[in-house]
Amino acid sequence: MCTLMNCLGYGPHIRQARRDAHRERDRLMNAQEPGTKTVITSGSKAEGLTRMYESDMDMMYVVEGIMCLENGVDSDKLPRETTVFTLNTGVCYHGHSRLNLLGRLGDIIPSIIRDALCEDENWRVFLSSALLVDAQSDIAPTENEIRHERAGPSMPSSSGPIHTDNVFSLRCHCPVILSRWAERTRHWPPPDIVRKVVTMGSFVTPVGFKGSEYQHLEWRICFNTGENELMSSLNNTQVYIYVLLKMVVKDVLKPVKKEITSYTVKNIVLWLAENNPQAQFNESNLFYWIREGLEKLRTAILKIELPYYMIPERNLMAACGLDDGKKCTWENTITDMMNEGSNTLLRLPRIRKAIISHPEPLMWYNKKRIETELLHLNLWNRIIQCKNKNGVVNMSNPMLQALFSRRCDLVIEVHTRMNRKGSRLNDLIKIGDMMLM
Known part of the structure; x- marks a missing residue:
């Protein structure tokens, strides 16, 4: 199976080549068009786990000159031209926040930010996530670009066979959240990777918690660059577990309304890696860990609960819209797969075709x-x-x-x-x- 995974383009060398190429592309784009935003490739492309046209490209556009700070963090060390917002997390669901203007505007405020400012009844100034996405949709499309309906914080688009999820975001400095993550007792990642992830900081993206009365004002805290680093530090067996579980979700469960996503699977694998000795993740144990991953996935579906790896208080399954009928169907399907042992992978079209043609x-x-x-x-x-x-x-x-x-x-x-x-x-x-x- 590990030989097949290498043949299918999931081996360490091609993964690294993809990561290097996408980082170089980001560098070239940012060097060619320096200014109000920085481009960062994230998701499966940055992880080196998908082919060029295999899945959407996740592109994050970080608006420069803006910084969001956790409560209590001193803003005096920031350049005077920086516009500063504070994270108001106390009134939002875990992992989400409202952005309050800290009382100072930078020298140059991008129009996409200025147009998203609003006031409440007490004249406090907030940055509206909904207004920012609306302003993003007003940006003229490039040649041959087709725009699609908004999906969460993303404004998807396509150009020929390339499908892109475009997300505007802001830099965020939240040392308390990151220190809580860094101080956990763990088997993985090693201390040098933990320190590196902490230095990478975080971002906020324009999407509120589903069902919240103030969803239009809320932003979600995320750690895209840190998670890219974490995924790059997984060993081969852990990567194969992740890829195979993603195939299970896409090709067997086939969620229609994104009740479960590849991000759900990613968090399951990150928790497995943190809570178990690295030496246990080897090629001879691959099927054992796939079964463990399936069990974690089944539990998440049954309980409608999966803690976010970076902020465990946030439940990734909350408001996922999973109905009882689908829950029961998926539970039975996953149970059958767990009982099938290694034969369960024959359910996956790409693996089945590879075995036939090998x-x-x-x-x-x-x-x-x-x-x-x-x-x-x-x-x-x-x-x-x-x-x-x-x-x-x-x-x-x-x-x-x-x-x-x-x-x-x-x-x-x-x-x-x-x-x-x-x-x-x-x-x-x-x-x-x-x-x-």
Whole structure:
């Protein structure tokens, strides 16, 4: 199974290559367009766990010149041009907050922030999450971009096969919350990773707690960059557990209204890693830990309760909208899977197809597919480097030409073999896109 996971593109080398490529893309984009916001790739792309077109790209746009502070944190050390908000967590559900203006505005306030300010009956100034998302939707789309309906804090969009979740966020300094996390007794992560996560701080994103009377004013505290670091420090077996459990949710349970998400699974794996000795997570124990993960998932569904890894008081299952009928169905399905042992993975289409085609066709195809993906990641970054100030790409760049040429050669190789096996698909662009899905 671990060999199959490597073949399917979840091995350590391809994961690291993906992480490096997306970090480099962020660096290039921020260097090319310095100003009011910083781009950070998060989620499965930043973790190196999904192909180019396999799932949505989670893009976070951090508004610069703004800082949100926990109560009691001194703001005097911040530059005078910084606009400061305080976290008012006492009136919100755990992990959420209202943002009160601390009495000073920076020299330059981005319009997306200024337009989201509002007052209550006592003339206190708040930053409205709902108004900020509305202001975000007013930003003109780029060429070929299609906007979709809001989803939580995100304004999703698509351009061809690329689907993106776009979230505006603000930097947040909450040392008390992070110190409570750091001081927990744990087997994992090691002390150096704990210290690194603490230094990365946190963010607030524009979404309130479902059902709250003041949802339009509330923001959710999150730790995107810290969680990226935590996921990167998992060992191979823990990564495979995460990927396989995500497949269970997507391909077996198939939630329609996001009652359970990949983020639910991520938190289950983080808790498993923290509460158990690292030495126990090895290839020979993979199926044991998958069963443990399924049991944690079943418990979360039955009890409608799963503590958020960074702020345990926040229940990730709260207000998830899971009805009794679906709860019962999923409980029975997961119980059956736990009783099936290793055969349960045959329920997963990608694993089943890999087993059928193993070893030679699978090894050959995935070698071509992984090279294609790495070329495409390099192409993305090279295109950014070859753009002029007007956004026009210099297509005559030798490196760009070489990358396009090699990618074309790989797609033709795959197309030729497909035809020999009886396929009649001759659309090379479609074949190239399918290799990245």
